[in-house]
Amino acid sequence: MSTVMIVGAGPTGLTLACELAVRGVSFRIVDSAEGPFAGSRAKGVQPRTLEVFDRLGIVDEIVSSGLVGLPYRQHTADGGFLDVPRPVPAQRPDVPWPAPVLIPQWRTEAVLRGRLEALGGRVEYGTALVDAEVTNDAVRAKLEHAGGTDEVELAWLVGCDGGRSTVRRIVKLGFLGETHEDMRMLVGDLHVEGVDRAHWHVWRPEGGGFLAMAPLAGTEAFQLQIAIGPKSPDSPTLENFQQLVERYTGRSDIRLSRPDWTSLWRANVRMVDRYRAGRVFVAGDAAHVHTPAGGQGMNTGIQDAFNLGWKLAAVQRGADSALLDSYEAERLPVARHVLELSTRLAATTLSSKTQGLIARTEDTSQLGISYRESPLAHELRSAPGSLRAGDRAPDVPGLVDREGRSLRLFDVFRGPQATLLAFGEGWGPVLDVGLAAAAGVHAVRVLSPGIAVPEDGGTPTLVDSLNHASTIWEPGTGALFAVRPDGVIGFADDRRDPVALVTWLRVAGLAR
Ligand SMILES: Cc1cc2nc3c(=O)[nH]c(=O)nc-3n(C[C@H](O)[C@H](O)[C@H](O)COP(=O)(O)OP(=O)(O)OC[C@H]3O[C@@H](n4cnc5c(N)ncnc54)[C@H](O)[C@@H]3O)c2cc1C
Structure with missing residues (x-):
């Protein structure tokens, strides 16, 4: 069974x-x-x-199959256009993928x-x-x-x-809410002649509505979204798409063909x-x-x-x-x-x-989504910083292991397990008790540069060579965080109290 x-x-x-x-x-x-399913539907994968x-373990495949930072081209009624650049935000130490992938x-x-x-x-x-x-x-x-x-x-x-x-x-x-009969779109993946593939093309006709054409990476098609009025023909046929494109753009040189997928969308x-x-x-x-x-x-x-x-x-x-x-x-x-x-x-x-x-x-x-009010968020420090139990566990580059390899914190988190992340010294006994009680949990110590790495050979130790961990995680004079298997901080304490840790591990179902 x-x-x-x-x-x-x-x-x-x-x-x-x-x-x-x-x-x-x-x-x-x-x-x-x-x-x-063969349609493009949701085409933005968020950070x-x-x-x-x-x-x-699939992020590289997703990123290499998509587009990032595609600029908008806003077409105007006189046949001109206005380009709206969408620069890719700089990578931040705590956010390795700052822009959505199309x-x-x-x-x-x-x-x-x-x-x-x-x-x-x-x-x-x-x-x-x-x-x-x-x-x-x-x-x-x-x-x-x-x-x-x-x-x-x-x-x-x-x-x-x-x-x-x-x-x-x-x-x-x-299933509570509303259906907006007045908000409807024809959506489809079609081949388009007459526009370039280096922009996300948008038209907004004077009478209202919009038409958007986004090139779909790795294909020859564009995704078309056409907002239509209450009296517009709403059957998602090639003929209707073509007619609407001519009406919204005022151009007859844009030719559509080969509809791979089309649909009528209503706002619910x-x-x-x-x-x-x-x-x-x-x-x-x-x-x-x-x-x-x-x-x-x-x-x-x-x-x-x-x-x-x-x-x-x-x-x-x-x-x-x-x-x-x-x-x-x-x-x-x-x-x-x-x-x-x-x-x-x-x-x-x-x-x-x-x-x-x-x-x-x-x-x-969605990086700011946090579960601070959750029963699984145990924030036990008397003076926590801006990062708290319930928040997304941020990344940190430049962590150097015993063999001299430079790792990111996300390398440590990757996989199905939870992670105990101990900043500073003196956490050995707490980690020993926590790990003995837990299943599917591993531990890592992060030390500032210059502090001697203990020779006990137990918990892996990483040196915060660029000092990003101390700025991003704000551990003060020492803190223990537990990062859940879904990358959320579940527990934060600075009291070196094994009982508090084991209590959290039990509540989170990670210890009996
Ligand atoms: C036209 C359109 C455009 C959209 N554009 C965007 C966008 O730009 N960005 C965005 O984020 N989202 C967009 N969305 C929404 C996005 O596509 C959905 O949020 C997403 O597909 C949800 O994924 P899901 O797995 O929850 O459900 P679905 O993708 O709907 O998958 C549900 C699956 O369940 C199967 N199923 C249904 N009933 C049964 C049953 N009784 N037994 C067995 N199987 C069943 C179906 O066959 C289907 O494969 C769009 C949606 C539509 C329709």
């Missing part, structure tokens, strides 16, 4: 599957579609998601699928979840496929099955009232839908899955199932924020003359 049933193999379900596979949790991942991909969703999914296959997992296409019976002890899921129907018993069911989620309906979660701004109903969870679009402005949808779904995966694995290993309540406590406020953000950005997109379709701010990067 598999432990977890993942319904839906979009970016959310695939990320969850990778997270379970890497931890050896048995699962099935089913998708009602006959094969992988925080790139950090998830780093931990999964890459079609089907390719992001293909890279995730490749990782899943390398971990031994496989999507079962052509298999739909049609019903489920949920008790306190198990879930009985009914699946339909070409060969008939199957009933399977599982410990957990996770609905990653998109905006029209069957799982959400089965467990009767509310909704989210669930709960993320969990007993043994059932929802994640990604099944839990929240909103406008594409700000490029948040897929990213939020991937982060949902990344939050849930290690917790499900910990509970399967015997941790208290109350750990799983922290999933909703942490992710529901994020969904609420993303709905507000994308609605605000959609209004700017429709009204502004120069702003592009994907705003790039600290907010849209």
